Amino acid sequence: MTPQPGTPVLSLRDVGVRYRGGDGAMVEALAGVTLDLMAGEMVGIFGPSGCGKTTLLMAAGLLERPTSGAVQLAGIPAAAVATEAALRDFRRRHIGFVFQKPNLIPVLTAAENVALAMVIDGVPAAEAERRAIALLAALEAAHRAGNRPASLSGGEQQRVAVARALANDPVLVLADEPTAALDSRRGRQVMEVLRSIARERHAAVAVVTHDPRSIDLFDRILEMDDGRIVAERRPGAQA
Numbered sequence: 001m002t003p004q005p006g007t008p009v010l011s012l013r014d015v016g017v018r019y020r021g022g023d024g025a026m027v028e029a030l031a032g033v034t035l036d037l038m039a040g041e042m043v044g045i046f047g048p049s050g051c052g053k054t055t056l057l058m059a060a061g062l063l064e065r066p067t068s069g070a071v072q073l074a075g076i077p078a079a080a081v082a083t084e085a086a087l088r089d090f091r092r093r094h095i096g097f098v099f100q101k102p103n104l105i106p107v108l109t110a111a112e113n114v115a116l117a118m119v120i121d122g123v124p125a126a127e128a129e130r131r132a133i134a135l136l137a138a139l140e141a142a143h144r145a146g147n148r149p150a151s152l153s154g155g156e157q158q159r160v161a162v163a164r165a166l167a168n169d170p171v172l173v174l175a176d177e178p179t180a181a182l183d184s185r186r187g188r189q190v191m192e193v194l195r196s197i198a199r200e201r202h203a204a205v206a207v208v209t210h211d212p213r214s215i216d217l218f219d220r221i222l223e224m225d226d227g228r229i230v231a232e233r234r235p236g237a238q239a
Ligand SMILES: Nc1ncnc2c1ncn2[C@@H]1O[C@H](COP(=O)(O)OP(=O)(O)OP(=O)(O)O)[C@@H](O)[C@H]1O
Pocket: 019, 020, 021, 022, 027, 028, 029, 047, 048, 049, 050, 051, 052, 053, 054, 055, 056
């Protein structure tokens, strides 16, 4: 599925997420968020700790069913994907996640970690490995393709995790603090790869970050507070 530039890949309508806190009281982690992420754009999500950034990504990534409101991905309402198994399949095909921790499979090499989702999707093993190594090369990690995660640095593991997130050519990429473990050069490199996915494949990319160093790469910046999007600005990134 190749989205048309400028059309919404992800739409949230008045999405709320409430959790029961440790003391039994309800926490309103997301309070009626309405948002469209367009094909080809990279959006940065900023805001203080606990304001709901991760919860927003979880709802957008169909990992958390909202308490209220509606989520639509690639024109399909998430509520229409009935079973957990169907939802898992839908996520695997359409969404790439980068979490704060790489969460690689320890017994697989870097290339195998990246290739796995492609193989599950029916890509022949040799082709999956070729694409995995090309993705790792774009992140300057191809020389580590044959190594297992335990022998990689934290930053190398994170770059493998980014390559894995991009393996299935997702229409939506959701990244939660992807550069937290990286020095500024590598952090910028990861952000540039994410942006090129938006530009070249017309994916929508949303990045939660506290890192102001790559602000110029975002098309839009959303500021969150108290479970809401409270401000939006365009830092003037050039295509
Ligand atoms: N599973 C959960 N159960 C109960 N409360 C939760 C749960 N997940 C998040 N919360 C609460 O929801 C609110 C939003 O949390 P969230 O993790 O989305 O914030 P955040 O902006 O990503 O924070 P940080 O920048 O510290 O990662 C917080 O008050 C948090 O304690």
